[in-house]
Amino acid sequence: MTNLTDLLERAADQTPVGPPPLDALYAGATHRRRRRTVVWSALSTAAVVAVIAGTTLAAQRGPAVSPPATSPSPPPAAMRLVGLGHIAIAVPSDWGTNQSRCGTPLRDTVQIDDPSAGQYCMAYRPAGVDSVKLGRGGPDLGVKTDQHITVGGVPALRRQTTCATGSSGVRICSGEVRFSDVWFRAESSTSAAEVDRLLSRVVIVPDQVGVPGYQSFPQVLRGVQYAAVLEQLGLKATFRSTKNVNYLSGQVLGVSPAPGTMLALGTAVTVTVVK
The missing domain is CATH 3.40.1000 (Protein Transport Mog1p; Chain A)
Structure with missing residues (x-):
């Protein structure tokens, strides 16, 4: 064991030692940091994609079927x-x-x-x-x-x-x-x-409902008819009137929020009708 130790010490004394390769070390550390940044960016992107892609298709049955009791996850950011x-x-x-x-x-x-x-x-x-x-x-x-x-x-x-x-x-x-x-x-x-x-x-979305459209009905929709549709969906109607000689009295001219907007049950929708 003593001979082996002496041999290693002599070999160390005879081996030239230069200055530490700082540039290479810095470059290696930077490369590793970049790799870690890329990995974390990839993981973050994968997580966002998983949230979007994991949103399950859902539907509602006919009128006799209640929507599922569980609430969905909120939509992704933006x-x-x-x-x-x-x-x-x-x-x-x-x-x-x-x-x-x-x-x-x-x-x-x-x-x-x-x-x-x-x-x-x-x-x-x-x-x-x-x-x-x-x-x-x-x-x-x-x-x-x-x-x-x-x-x-x-x-x-x-x-x-x-x-x-x-x-x-x-x-x-x-x-x-x-x-x-x-x-x-x-x-x-x-x-x-x-x-x-x-x-x-x-x-x-069990606890929300979309504002229905008023222009896609097969007949001209009047304010009282649209209010009945809102009530069936669990929403309320408030009215404002305006003059317009090109439309029938009582005809719906607009709604706010716009059709398709998801609202909490019981929310009021402003319905603009012709005087």
């Missing part, structure tokens, strides 16, 4: 809920509403009770535009349904996302989820993945 009845979808908060021409979205938007939908003109969807359209009605037999799904014990229909190139040369993808009386259609000239991502954000 998102807002838009819906009909107790069913809603989370969309980016900077999206507009009915940003469309003749029913064709011109920028990222939610379409609900869209006054331009019945107009006809040459309007083309630009590239990179995403949209969600909400409407009332059961499954459309004319629309091919690729998958019967059950969400929380509630049946729904999912139309597979498909893409096609329109006459303007823009590739548009679309998909749809339908429940007993509410449907959500997502369209995107960005990608098919964006359609799937949008439809993954459909939720049920």
Whole structure:
């Protein structure tokens, strides 16, 4: 053991020792810090994606079925809920509403009770535009349904996302989820993945209800009729009147908050009617 120790000491004395490689050490430490930053950024991004993608599709049964008792998780940051009845979808908060021409979205938007939908003109969807359209009605037999799904014990229909190139040369993808009386259609000239991502954000909100539209009814809606619809949904109506010679007395001209806004049960909606 003594000979081995002497041998190691002599070898150490004969081995030249230069200055410590500080530059290399600093570079290595910086590289490791960058790697840790990238890893934490990736983990944070994955967590946000998991929150959005993990939002479960939900629906409501017919009138005899009560919504689930459990409340959903709140929408991700910088998102807002838009819906009909107790069913809603989370969309980016900077999206507009009915940003469309003749029913064709011109920028990222939610379409609900869209006054331009019945107009006809040459309007083309630009590239990179995403949209969600909400409407009332059961499954459309004319629309091919690729998958019967059950969400929380509630049946729904999912139309597979498909893409096609329109006459303007823009590739548009679309998909749809339908429940007993509410449907959500997502369209995107960005990608098919964006359609799937949008439809993954459909939720049920037992303690909130969407403000109903008034322009999509088959007949001219008067204030007392709209108030009855609000009451059935658990909301209240307050009225303000205005003069307008182009409309019938008592006809609804507008509501606030806007259709699709999710409100707590018992909240009042201001209904503007013609004197």
